[in-house]
Amino acid sequence: MKTHHLWAATALTAATGLAATGARADDLTLCWAAWDPANALIELSKDFEQKTGNTMSFEFVPWPNFADRMLNELNSGGQLCDLMIGDSQWIGLGAEAGHYIKLNDFFEANGITMDDFIPATVTGYAEWPKGTPNYWALPAFGDVVGWTYRKDWFERPELQAEFKEKYGRDLTAPETLDELMEVAKFFQNREIDGKTVYGAAIYTERGSEGITMGVTNALYNYGFEYSNPEKPYDLEGFVNSPEAAKGLEFYKELYDCCTPPGSSDWYMSEDIDAYKSGQVALQMNFAFIWPGVNADPNVGGDKSGYFANPAGPNGHFAQLGGQGISVVSYTDSPEAALDYIKWFAQPEIQKKWWELGGYSALNAVVEDPGFATSQPYAQTFLDSMAIVKDFWAEPSYASLLLAMQDRVHKYVIAGEGTAQGALDGLVEDWNEVFEDEGKI
Amino acid sequence: MSETVMDRVAKATPTRVARRIKGLSDRAIAWIFVAPTIFLLLAVNIFPLIWTIRLSFTNFKANRPNLDVKWIGLRNYERILTDSDIWITMQATAHFVFWTLFFEVLLGFALAWLINRKFRGNDLWTTIIVLPMMLSPAVVGNFWTFLYQPQIGLFNYAISFVTGIDPTSFSMIGDVALAPWSIVIVDTWMWTPFVMLICLAGLRSIPDTIYEAAECDRASAWRQFWTITVPMVLPFLMLAVLFRGIENFKMFDLVVQLTGGGPGSTTELTSINLKREAFEKWRTGYSSAYAIILFVTVFGLASIYVKALNKVKER
Numbered sequence: 001m002k003t004h005h006l007w008a009a010t011a012l013t014a015a016t017g018l019a020a021t022g023a024r025a026d027d028l029t030l031c032w033a034a035w036d037p038a039n040a041l042i043e044l045s046k047d048f049e050q051k052t053g054n055t056m057s058f059e060f061v062p063w064p065n066f067a068d069r070m071l072n073e074l075n076s077g078g079q080l081c082d083l084m085i086g087d088s089q090w091i092g093l094g095a096e097a098g099h100y101i102k103l104n105d106f107f108e109a110n111g112i113t114m115d116d117f118i119p120a121t122v123t124g125y126a127e128w129p130k131g132t133p134n135y136w137a138l139p140a141f142g143d144v145v146g147w148t149y150r151k152d153w154f155e156r157p158e159l160q161a162e163f164k165e166k167y168g169r170d171l172t173a174p175e176t177l178d179e180l181m182e183v184a185k186f187f188q189n190r191e192i193d194g195k196t197v198y199g200a201a202i203y204t205e206r207g208s209e210g211i212t213m214g215v216t217n218a219l220y221n222y223g224f225e226y227s228n229p230e231k232p233y234d235l236e237g238f239v240n241s242p243e244a245a246k247g248l249e250f251y252k253e254l255y256d257c258c259t260p261p262g263s264s265d266w267y268m269s270e271d272i273d274a275y276k277s278g279q280v281a282l283q284m285n286f287a288f289i290w291p292g293v294n295a296d297p298n299v300g301g302d303k304s305g306y307f308a309n310p311a312g313p314n315g316h317f318a319q320l321g322g323q324g325i326s327v328v329s330y331t332d333s334p335e336a337a338l339d340y341i342k343w344f345a346q347p348e349i350q351k352k353w354w355e356l357g358g359y360s361a362l363n364a365v366v367e368d369p370g371f372a373t374s375q376p377y378a379q380t381f382l383d384s385m386a387i388v389k390d391f392w393a394e395p396s397y398a399s400l401l402l403a404m405q406d407r408v409h410k411y412v413i414a415g416e417g418t419a420q421g422a423l424d425g426l427v428e429d430w431n432e433v434f435e436d437e438g439k440i
Numbered sequence: 441m442s443e444t445v446m447d448r449v450a451k452a453t454p455t456r457v458a459r460r461i462k463g464l465s466d467r468a469i470a471w472i473f474v475a476p477t478i479f480l481l482l483a484v485n486i487f488p489l490i491w492t493i494r495l496s497f498t499n500f501k502a503n504r505p506n507l508d509v510k511w512i513g514l515r516n517y518e519r520i521l522t523d524s525d526i527w528i529t530m531q532a533t534a535h536f537v538f539w540t541l542f543f544e545v546l547l548g549f550a551l552a553w554l555i556n557r558k559f560r561g562n563d564l565w566t567t568i569i570v571l572p573m574m575l576s577p578a579v580v581g582n583f584w585t586f587l588y589q590p591q592i593g594l595f596n597y598a599i600s601f602v603t604g605i606d607p608t609s610f611s612m613i614g615d616v617a618l619a620p621w622s623i624v625i626v627d628t629w630m631w632t633p634f635v636m637l638i639c640l641a642g643l644r645s646i647p648d649t650i651y652e653a654a655e656c657d658r659a660s661a662w663r664q665f666w667t668i669t670v671p672m673v674l675p676f677l678m679l680a681v682l683f684r685g686i687e688n689f690k691m692f693d694l695v696v697q698l699t700g701g702g703p704g705s706t707t708e709l710t711s712i713n714l715k716r717e718a719f720e721k722w723r724t725g726y727s728s729a730y731a732i733i734l735f736v737t738v739f740g741l742a743s744i745y746v747k748a749l750n751k752v753k754e755r
Contacts, residue, residue: 068720075503075722097504196608207700261590264614264703279591395504399721406525406705414616414704436499436723 025053026336031070031081032323034060035268037141037288040356047352048343054336063268064208071398074099074328082331083340085140085323088124093395095128100136100326106338107135112345118142120388121361125324130393137324138341139361141288144384145217145319147180148275148283148293149173151305153192162186173307177221177250180282180310184258187281199258200282201274202251205267206409209401212391213267214284215251215408216319220389221312222247233440235430240423243314248419250312252412264413275299286321287384290377291357306380308387320388322359396437403429489735496729503722516729526730528705529713535620536627536695536709537688541681543628548635549677553669555636556643566640570633577630581697584626588612588698613699619706623695627688635680642676643669671755678749682742689738710734 030045032038038060045056059080061069067087073080074094086094094100103126107113114122114135121139128136153159154171163171167182174180184199191197203214216224223243228234238244255263260279263270268285272292275283276299294300309318325344327337343349350362354374359381365371372379392400404426411422434440464472496516500509520526555566572580587595588611596607612622646668654664692711695701701708701716714734718727 071503072719093503097506205700206702207696261608262588262593262611262614264611265700398503399723402716402721409702410704413614413702414706416616416704 025055026082026333027055027057028082028333028336028340029057029059029080030083030085030340031059031061031073032085033066034062035288036292037358040353040358043356044349044353044358045340047349048340051343052336052339054339056340064205067208067398077330079328079330079332081328082333082337083325084328085325086137087323088320089391089393089397089401091125091128091136091324092393092397094326095134095136096395098329101329101334101338103135103138103327103341104133106341107138110342110345112138112342116363118361118363118366118385120320120385121322121324124320124388124390124393125322125361128393137326138345139322140325140344141322142359142361142366142381142385143286143288143321143323144381144388145213145284145309145321146287146290146380146384147173147307147309148285148290149183149305149307150278150281150299150303152303153187153197153281154305173305174310175307176310177218177312181250181254181258184254184282188258192278195278197278198260198274198280200254200284201263201266201271201280202254202259202284203267203271204255204259204263204409204413205265205270206405206413207265208267209391209405210265210267211408211412212401212404213286213319213321215248215412216389216391217284217309217317218251218254218312219244219247220317220319221309221315222250223312223314226392233434235427239430240420240427242420245419245423247312248408248411248422252415252419255412287359287377287381288321290381291375294376304376306377308380308384316387317389318384318387320390322361394437394439396433399433400430403433492728492731495725496732498725500725500728501722502724512725516726517733519726520730520733525705526710526713529708529710532620532705532707533689533691533709536623536691536707537685539621539624540627540631540688541684543624544632544635544684545677545681547628547632548680549639549673551632551636552639552643555640569636572630573633575630577694578697580626580630581694584622584698585613588622590614614703616703616706619699619703623698623707626694626698627691630694631684631687635677635684638676638680638683639673642673645676646672675749675753678745678752682745682749685745686738686742 030041032041038058042056042058048054049056067090070081070084070086071090071093072078074084074086074090075097084094084100086100091100095102114126114133117126117139121142122135123130125139126135126137128134154173160171163169163183163186166186169179171183171186174183180200186199187197188199189196203210205211223241224247225238225241225244226235228238260274263274266274268289271283271285272289274280275285275293276296278298290306293304296304309316325341327334327341331337344353345362347362347364350360350365351368354360354365354371360366366382366385372382391397394400407422407426407429410416411419417425431440497511497513498509499512501507551569555562555569584595587593590596590608590611593607595612596610599605599610600607610618612618612625650668650672651664654668659667690711691709692715695707695709696712699707701712705713714727714730717723717730
């Protein structure tokens, strides 16, 4: 009898202990792209582990395979990820296919309001449908396409003099796309310190999203619109307007005249490599690379400058990047995952996030009087975030994106057909996708 | 009379089991042994095939399980067969398959013929030649992108050394005219040793006595080559062509790593295109129809080829 009591007591103690441990300490897996900010997030998350007793695991996938790998994970209802920092364009699919948990009630219960975040990031990373107060993510990492330039080369007196003689203005960071073209042409095939250098490293990658993320920076500023502002999904004359075609021609000219040989399939990492190895004067890339550039022994510090995507004849925009953090609906630990978001949303954590190299989207951080001067690229980040525009975030975004990749790459890199033909073809492809989706 | 193995097995079988087996016919016992294999085949091959055929008549999207699945008849097939982009990928695939087979057979046979001659270091050379095919295609694709790099790539420098052309003036994987050849070169480099090994097996299977008899008849080396070597190696060579043809028709990894299908869609082979449709655009119904068309094409061509191969063997 005594033995039975002892066994029962032991079992109860063990069960209670296990249950208590289960309630207190979850092992959360956060999925994101493998890039510099992800390392900063590991560092930042140590505070969460310390405060809550939960442990964090991370699953980081390189950018070219990120969408493929993670969308497969979500589509198969996989339980690998409890938290997902998914790309901004996935939000429609995440919401409509039930991959993400809706966060409105959670935000309300915990005093988190989207008014505290940069409006563009709320629209871009959290809302679905766009423009409605339905939130599926917390803005986690603000990002935007901008430019890096070799300030040390720009400051060389002999180059300044030559540039002024040729173009009648100072060699400074370009403010318009035409100026950008001039600067790129000026540096193309130039001998600097005994080495041949080139104008600009731009996005040309075909397999995932590269060339689309690059070409839109020209298209937007020449007048490209995703659809009729008065009538959703009415594409004709907006996607393929003559102005948009000129924007596409501009990008092709930039590729043809002013990029390094062999740069026909370049995206973020190839552009960084070209810039850091001193091959190019200008680099198009997302802002996330700026802390790395600034700290680089070869091109960092005073050697580099940063500027927002230059204005075009019909507008001034830049391609939005960045992501929101969502709770995956297939998680076994939704409470702990929500705790992470609650912890992450705190102003002091967001401030630390910025200090570690993560681009916070919290107003309290970016509107701080000291923010703009806190890093050499901070003001450019603010300027850029003020002019963002994003690609489709429809549930069928992958089909829309790949159609654009295909059409644009064929024209810009392979030189097939005309700019107008490429955009007309794009309208056909997109209409087909929206017809399949029952949107038109 | 000594005991046979069967007798010993019969004795060792427990009576209960023996009685149960005794009640079964030979055919039933055969079915019991074959059933697991048939079940696996049905589950892993036949069922997915039938399911794919069914999906090919629908608008199903695997990433949108909430959407209604509609029966759309032959619309997917019609779309594929009238899509000019698909025919461009078919042409790119045909170009790749034809030229890789051409060069691999030519060089593979030549290498096998050379290696078959007895010389010092024969084994060492054989090992060195077969090294490329032991590498992973993804790795090969990756390092050839560096070799083809216009500024630092060894390939461009080698061409420059031979021709005097500026190495940075051309980009093998970025130029529309050169990119299709860039993938042919890499595949030939990697898989010629495979063809060589098969040819070598063929060459070594020819008895010396045949050549000796030919020499007695005063046949020239050239005549021996065309009337003995080539006909006797031909079945082996055709087998190599079959293997490489099927492999290259579904080529994916090497080309994805090397060119990603670009520039434009110059090197987008059918398998790459199919993968994009199925697992990036998630047009499951459409890509099922696409897969069926490819399956029928490869199966049809391979059947015709195997018949030809059998005829050659029978000669």
